[in-house]
Amino acid sequence: MASDERVLLTLGNDAYRSCGECSCRWTLKGAVxxxxxxxxxxxxxxxxxxxxxxxxxAEMIYHQAEQAGLGITRNTSVAVMHYSGHARNGWLIPCDQPCNCTGPKETLEHANLQKVxxxxxxxxxxxxxxxVIVFIDGCRVDEGQDISSCDPVTRxxxxxxKQLLLVYACNPSGRAFEHGNQDGSYNGRFSLALLESLDRCEKLSGLLAEVQKK
Incomplete structure (x- = not known):
């Protein structure tokens, strides 16, 4: 099978700047x-x-999406985008975004998922x-955010x-979490379930059912 029949764009962000507070969960460990x-x-x-x-x-996230899209041809049967990292309300958060959990958040540019x-x-x-199948392993809402405004993403x-399927790690008001492995490494819970299910499932419907069970 020619390589351009199946295309994957996968992005992982976990090197976020922490404020140093012991309660801060901004820095991730498993997205990469x-x-x-x-x-x-x-x-x-x-x-x-x-x-x-x-x-x-954000500009570099857009650049990566554009470059990956160049690999898609008329022979491509499936194109998958996978993102693991901080996200909110239809946006992917680049690593230049600090947490500032003890004060006002800086206003920096996030990557709009629709544009990606x-x-x-x-x-x-x-x-x-x-x-086109999109897997987003990230939160979908901030604390106190109006969930009616979440994920303004269209095809x-x-x-x-029928060409686009969006699959999220959590429901519209939920948060994504990480899992600590026995060897000391980490993964996003959703992405880990996805990886563990890939070898056992020949069809997408079976894959999604396996991931949901985990």
Whole structure:
């Protein structure tokens, strides 16, 4: 099978700046492991893979999405985007964003998920049979946030209604968490379940059912 028949973009951010407070949970430990684990699995299975970790700015996230999208051709049957790291309300948070949990948060540019998808899917037309699957292993809401405003993400204008599937680690009012492994490493709980289920599931429906059980 040609590598461009299956395309993966995987991004992992965990090198966030902590305020130093003992209660601060801003710095993550497993997002890079998530991204590298999925990269390794898909590369060994013949996918075209574009991956990046600890991306410092929103502009660089957009650049990675655009570069990965160049690997999508008319032969591509499935294009997968996987993100592990801090996220909120339809936005992916780059590593230049400090927590500032003890004071006002700095206003820095986050990456708009809608724009990321538009760039990643730029080579896909409505006539193509490419299935786009997006896995987001990150929180979807801040404390005290109005959840009615969450995830204002629609499919890219080039895609049909059936081409895009968004899969989140948690419900609209929920948070994503990490899991400590026996060897001392960490993974996002959702991404770990995804990685553990990949080898056992031939169809997407079975994969999602396995991940949900975990």
């Amino acid at each position: 492991n998530d991204s590298r684990g999925l990269r390794k699995h898909c590369q060994s299975d013949g996918w075209y893979v574009h991956s990046a970790q600890n991306i410092r700015t 998808l538009e760039l990643f899917c730029a080579n896909i037309s409505r006539e193509m049979m490419t299935q 890219p204008s080039t895609l049909s209604q």
